[in-house]
Amino acid sequence: MQSRCSIKGIVKQLLSYRRELIFGNIIAILSALLVVTIPLFIPIIVDELLLKKDHGFITFISTHFFTSDTKGYVLFVLVVILVLRVLSTLLSILQTKIFVSISKNITYRLREAMLRHLKRVSLKEYEMMRVGAVTSKLVTDVETIDGFVSSTISKLIIAVLILIFSAVVLLWIHWQLALFILVTNPVVVLFTVKLSRNIGKLKKEENRAVELFQSALTETLELFHQIRAANKEEYFFEQSEAKARELKEHSVNYGYKSDAAVKFSYLVFLSGYEVFRGVSILAVAYSDLSVGLMLAIFSYLWVMVSPIQDIINFQYVLATAKVACKRINTVFDMEQEPVVVQKKNPFEGIETIGIEVKNLSFSYIQNKPILENINMHIEAGSKVAVVGASGSGKTTLSNILVGFYPLDEGEIFYGGVSNHELKLSTIRENIHLILQHPKLFNDTMLFNLTLGKTYSEEAVHKALQIAQLSEVIENLDSGLETLVGKDGIKLSGGQRQRVAIARMILSDPRVVIFDESTSALDVHTEARLFEALRDFLKKKTVMTIAHRLSTIKSAEYIYVLEDGHVVDCGTPQELLEKDESYFSQML
Numbered sequence: 001m002q003s004r005c006s007i008k009g010i011v012k013q014l015l016s017y018r019r020e021l022i023f024g025n026i027i028a029i030l031s032a033l034l035v036v037t038i039p040l041f042i043p044i045i046v047d048e049l050l051l052k053k054d055h056g057f058i059t060f061i062s063t064h065f066f067t068s069d070t071k072g073y074v075l076f077v078l079v080v081i082l083v084l085r086v087l088s089t090l091l092s093i094l095q096t097k098i099f100v101s102i103s104k105n106i107t108y109r110l111r112e113a114m115l116r117h118l119k120r121v122s123l124k125e126y127e128m129m130r131v132g133a134v135t136s137k138l139v140t141d142v143e144t145i146d147g148f149v150s151s152t153i154s155k156l157i158i159a160v161l162i163l164i165f166s167a168v169v170l171l172w173i174h175w176q177l178a179l180f181i182l183v184t185n186p187v188v189v190l191f192t193v194k195l196s197r198n199i200g201k202l203k204k205e206e207n208r209a210v211e212l213f214q215s216a217l218t219e220t221l222e223l224f225h226q227i228r229a230a231n232k233e234e235y236f237f238e239q240s241e242a243k244a245r246e247l248k249e250h251s252v253n254y255g256y257k258s259d260a261a262v263k264f265s266y267l268v269f270l271s272g273y274e275v276f277r278g279v280s281i282l283a284v285a286y287s288d289l290s291v292g293l294m295l296a297i298f299s300y301l302w303v304m305v306s307p308i309q310d311i312i313n314f315q316y317v318l319a320t321a322k323v324a325c326k327r328i329n330t331v332f333d334m335e336q337e338p339v340v341v342q343k344k345n346p347f348e349g350i351e352t353i354g355i356e357v358k359n360l361s362f363s364y365i366q367n368k369p370i371l372e373n374i375n376m377h378i379e380a381g382s383k384v385a386v387v388g389a390s391g392s393g394k395t396t397l398s399n400i401l402v403g404f405y406p407l408d409e410g411e412i413f414y415g416g417v418s419n420h421e422l423k424l425s426t427i428r429e430n431i432h433l434i435l436q437h438p439k440l441f442n443d444t445m446l447f448n449l450t451l452g453k454t455y456s457e458e459a460v461h462k463a464l465q466i467a468q469l470s471e472v473i474e475n476l477d478s479g480l481e482t483l484v485g486k487d488g489i490k491l492s493g494g495q496r497q498r499v500a501i502a503r504m505i506l507s508d509p510r511v512v513i514f515d516e517s518t519s520a521l522d523v524h525t526e527a528r529l530f531e532a533l534r535d536f537l538k539k540k541t542v543m544t545i546a547h548r549l550s551t552i553k554s555a556e557y558i559y560v561l562e563d564g565h566v567v568d569c570g571t572p573q574e575l576l577e578k579d580e581s582y583f584s585q586m587l
């Protein structure tokens with residue numbers, strides 16, 4: 001599995017398809033041989049039949065096949081040429097099939113590697129990520145690489161082969177003329193290498209413009225509801241239109257300049273071609289080159305046009321691929337969550353666990369601590385609450401407990417095992433954090449509850465019952481099969497929160513953290529919900545973060561946070577006895 005994008009890496013991957021490449025190339029060689037042989041026939045029969053110059057070809061036909069007059073020989077040669085052309089086309093289709101599947105496999109693997117990297121990207125990176133920018137790299141830049149790979153394997157190799165074969169035939173026909181042609185051709189290629197560098201830069205600008213446009217559009221569409229509520233469609237869509245205009249300008253710039261560069265390079269080649277034709281006529285006049293063979297040289301010059309064009313194009317494709325690789329690597333540069341070697345799983349075979357937080361400090365931005373020296377002792381099976389003013393760090397703490405952010409200092413022990421020795425996936429599998437604003441997929445209600453996992457009908461109904469959702473589902477058009485719309489738009493805030501709670505019930509974690517997870521419910525529904533949850537949560541460690549007293553009334557122990565510090569803790573009774581406690585002020 002590759003980890004970064006580089007031309008060297010792509011070539012290495014190409015070589016891993018050795019067998020297919022060899023087979024494809026054998027077919028390419030056969031096809032090239034046919035293409036190169038065809039132009040020889042007509043000039044030879046012109047020499048032999050019209051100019052009476054003997055190359056031994058007609059003699060060969062009459063000795064091995066049949067004897068005929070001029071018409072018969074011409075017809076025979078025509079049939080042979082047609083058969084060779086059909087064969088060459090069939091071989092080239094087969095060759096394309098082999099090469100296309102190699103190139104698509106390579107680009108698929110690149111996308112797969114990018115997606116795997118993204119899967120483990122740290123939350124800090126994710127929060128700053130512009131979704132449109134990342135998707136543009138996964139789509140546009142990977143497509144640029146696809147163009148490079150397919151043109152390398154399907155065109156470059158065959159182009160080089162045709163040139164080599166043509167060179168051999170030209171050397172055989174007239175070596176001095178052939179040398180002249182073969183020495184001047186690389187000059188054209190060198191010239192194109194220089195031009196291609198600038199084209200690479202233009203491609204970079206174009207792809208960057210695609211990225212900016214895609215980012216602006218994705219964000220506008222994602223926040224469409226809020227944009228409309230703020231009556232700001234004009235402003236936001238104008239931003240996307242401006243980016244679309246910039247993209248158009250860059251695309252025009254790249255489109256015509258890259259085409260001009262290719263055409264200019266081709267013009268240089270064509271000028272050389274005319275010179276070669278002139279020199280060939282001189283060779284007929286001043287050496288022993290026959291008119292028929294001169295025509296053959298003309299044909300070979302034509303045969304060489306397309307491969308040379310492919311080699312010229314390759315310079316541009318290579319330059320754009322290098323740029324695309326650089327942009328793709330910005331995805332691979334995104335920081336990932338740490339990989340932990342897990343020796344012991346404290347959650348295994350146990351109903352719940354206790355959590356010990358020791359001297360925990362954390363900051364989003366260096367030297368701006370959000371949490372400082374936090375110490376907590378949460379007994380297995382206990383029910384604790386965390387209260388504190390807005391911005392005191394409660395959500396940050398709950399996010400750290402489920403491993404969303406790495407700690408700067410301190411340690412967390414889950415059932416006695418340090419966070420340094422536990423995989424983040426193990427923590428999240430067993431500790432379920434229910435957010436205040438749960439995200440729903442634009443899918444069915446059932447999918448939003450199960451997230452693709454299979455549960456029995458009974459388990460789903462039980463979860464719905466506890467989460468106070470049974471009635472809600474009954475009232476939906478298609479029950480559990482109802483589509484909830486973008487971000488669950490068809491549901492109320494409180495219903496969305498209850499879907500998240502039902503999701504938690506189904507996943508049956510060892511520890512549950514409620515972070516303002518019932519804030520949108522009226523106190524009566526909330527009370528019914530917690531009553532129904534009581535049995536389910538009985539043997540689990542539960543942490544509840546809330547501003548409302550009703551939400552934390554069953555807490556056995558309370559931590560009070562203020563500006564990132566635990567300023568108070570104790571049983572509700574102990575805290576109530578202190579007048580100045582934040583908790584007592586909640587009453």
Ligand SMILES: Nc1ncnc2c1ncn2[C@@H]1O[C@H](COP(=O)(O)OP(=O)(O)OP(=O)(O)O)[C@@H](O)[C@H]1O
Pocket residue numbers: 127364365370388389390391392393394395396397
């Ligand atoms: N992703 C983030 N990047 C940078 N700073 C953040 C981030 N999330 C929160 N903060 C900052 O951290 C501080 C604590 O925020 P946090 O959400 O943890 O507080 P809270 O106590 O849960 O607040 P509330 O009760 O309003 O939900 C705030 O000053 C906030 O601006």
